[in-house]
Amino acid sequence: MSTPDAPRPPMPVPNELTQFFWDGVARHELMIQRCQTCGHYIHYPKTICRFCQSRDLAGERVSGRATLYTWTIATQPFHPFFVDRVPYTIATVELAEQPRLMFLSQIVDCPEEDLSAGMPLEVVFEELSPELTLPFFRPARG
């Protein structure tokens, strides 16, 4: 394999459990695994529901609404792809569908001084490179 000048992003390697999520991202839809028996959402996806032990699990589209739980400003890169991209804001967000349904992402379109725990957010799909689009979050617009 040749090595291009620009570093490649750390590409996700989906497996049979997670393919639905990345297929959803490609359609600009945020998909989270949900137990079809008890209705709980589960993230990261698993092969059994930890709430009711059901094996009947499927990805479902969620609203993309969330609140900010915590964040950190990445000022030091740990991967060649991010060397020219620091600083950026890594955040743990709580998805609206279920208490403490946490999702790790980045916050965009928000100055650092405006960040605060509990602020409402909405998903936005950002193309980091031609080969990688990710679900990020920005302040909710209504």
Add this chain to the structure above:
Amino acid sequence: MAIGTRVAIAGVGYSTVGRNTGLSSEELTIQATNAALEDSGLTVHDIDGITSVGTEPLQDGWMLGIEPLKWWASGMMVPAFAFSAAQAIAAVAAGFCHTVLALRVIKQQPSAQAMAAGTAARDNPMVALQLGGALGDRQWLAPFGAGSPTQWAGLLTRRHMEEFGTTEEQFGHHIIAQRYHASLNDDAIFRDPLTMDEYLASRYVSKPLRILDCDYPVDSGAAVIFTTEDRARDLHQPVVLVEASAITSIRDLNFEILEDMARTAPAEAARQLWSRTDLKPTDVDTAHLYDGFSVITFQWLEALGFCPPGQAGPFVEAGNTRLGGSLPVNTDGGACNVGRRHGANFCIEATRQLRGQCGERQVDGAEVSVFTTAVGPFAAAFLLTKG
């Protein structure tokens, strides 16, 4: 109120510790083992169990000439040295064996610069794998530019600040107190006094986490020998007893999506610990609380009941955790100053305090010490007493 046979600490010791020592894991293991044996007065033939994080006990046992082994355990994704300690204590208490060598051998990790430049991958197959593609649970982190422990520490630190009003200066007070303790420890790597201005001027790694909030990566071997109380009383060192132990895991290893980042596993470990002893937080003379990142020590102060929930910041700022304060914490200087010995230093320093061997940094009359390891999904806590 210990369960089973009462367990004691017979010996403690370190290898040469430092940056890129060039020493192999085997050499670090041998040096640490010999130091602990010498400290205890035991010989290798007195050992009948090995627990380890970072080496393979069956290979260690054969290499060192320990046979037969009657107990062994090894772990990697575990609360650091506390795993070795818990497995050793459990085995001695249950009677599987009588004297266990508990090890934590750790090789310095690749630097952030080497990671970012891609050069770390040349020497480390695990790093190469990470840079090649985000497999398994890393698919939820690496593409987002996350996955470094400093970044989840930044998330935990920010949550503590948001939830409780903790300030960056309060973390600074903690780091300055630790450095003061290190200045009294010949074995510490960083010993020059630190000012608040210097702390605040140190660079962010993952804001609000500063480089000075991080433990210092080194090559290190550490060994602690656990044995029965009866055997310990026949040895020449002052006896240190294990009063109570707790080890817990509250979820899988995904720190970044913990449901309650302000409390996490230390809260559960502390509940278990205090349920297994008649001693109370007010009985503790010295505390040795994991400090892989500053916020972890804050979580332990709160979890163990040394201050009210969320109040570690004011508690530290008031000077309580400094030598001479109401609860001296990390009297060796902590892992940010003695290097990442990954939890072992807290057990070893607690033991030395209870033996009265800490020289200038000795806490007079220390009879009860607590040491802890780790944060987030997993944690362990131990209460030691002067025998």
